Amino acid sequence: MAQRTPLMAGNWKMNLDHHQATHTLQKLAWTLKDAKHDYAAVEVAVIPPFTDLRSVQTLVDADKLEIVYGAQDLSAHESGAYTGEISPLFLAKLGVTYALVGHSERREYHAESDELINAKVHSAFKAGLVPILCIGELLETRKAGEHVAHTLAQLDAALQGLTAEQVRTLVVAYEPVWAIGTGETATPEDAQEMSAAIRGRLAELYDAETADAVRVLYGGSVKSSNVASIMAKPDVDGALVGGASLDPEEFAKIARFQ
Numbered sequence: 001m002a003q004r005t006p007l008m009a010g011n012w013k014m015n016l017d018h019h020q021a022t023h024t025l026q027k028l029a030w031t032l033k034d035a036k037h038d039y040a041a042v043e044v045a046v047i048p049p050f051t052d053l054r055s056v057q058t059l060v061d062a063d064k065l066e067i068v069y070g071a072q073d074l075s076a077h078e079s080g081a082y083t084g085e086i087s088p089l090f091l092a093k094l095g096v097t098y099a100l101v102g103h104s105e106r107r108e109y110h111a112e113s114d115e116l117i118n119a120k121v122h123s124a125f126k127a128g129l130v131p132i133l134c135i136g137e138l139l140e141t142r143k144a145g146e147h148v149a150h151t152l153a154q155l156d157a158a159l160q161g162l163t164a165e166q167v168r169t170l171v172v173a174y175e176p177v178w179a180i181g182t183g184e185t186a187t188p189e190d191a192q193e194m195s196a197a198i199r200g201r202l203a204e205l206y207d208a209e210t211a212d213a214v215r216v217l218y219g220g221s222v223k224s225s226n227v228a229s230i231m232a233k234p235d236v237d238g239a240l241v242g243g244a245s246l247d248p249e250e251f252a253k254i255a256r257f258q
């Protein structure tokens with residue numbers, strides 16, 4: 001069985017300007033250093049707004065931080081007349097490791113379709129970025145008992161045309177929409193059920209080795225008080241953390257599952 005390194009990723013959403021980002025990242029790094037955090041055992045990433053990325057890169061390089069960073073979105077195109085879009089090539093040049101793709105807030109407020117999300121996943125891989133593909137159901141879908149089928153259909157659509165070699169490096173974040181920013185958390189059993197279903201579908205679409213290599217994160221109101229029980233589940237390989245990642249001390253605790 002593959003040894004999957006847990007990933008704890010903090011999605012800052014549209015919070016923290018570049019001054020605040022530097023301060024927050026410094027505090028996170030100091031807190032983790034004091035706790036003697038082993039980054040080889042648990043990877044830690046921050047996902048700031050685009051306008052913070054250059055400052056984050058400067059600090060990471062200057063202080064030789066082991067924290068990695070990602071982008072909250074990316075364009076499906078490399079360059080051209082796409083006003084307001086951010087090229088995956090620009091992100092790669094800024095040392096970005098991860099790119100969120102298909103976050104529910106992009107699906108909801110920017111009407112991102114499964115086709116566009118699939119194009120963005122391809123665009124990330126082409127530029128050497130690792131997509132963190134976000135999938136998950138609305139409350140009414142869960143109430144109707146269709147959450148697994150719905151989430152797996154999002155997975156199928158996002159993976160169209162990818163090779164097993166690409167998929168092995170992919171990160172999938174299961175984020176039930178009703179749990180994002182609401183204070184409502186899925187139970188550890190809910191997180192495990194969906195993570196196992198995602199891994200099962202990856203085995204069907206590709207092979208067991210690929211399914212075993214993919215990291216599946218849980219996202220939705222993760223806090224230091226609930227992270228340990230979620231991380232105890234065998235198919236959960238980390239967390240995508242929104243609100244709680246804005247507090248560096250709290251996020252450091254989450255990253256250490258304490």
Ligand code: PEP
Nearest residue numbers: 180181219220221242243
């Ligand atoms: C998110 O933004 O992906 C998220 C899970 O947010 P929160 O932790 O605030 O629910």
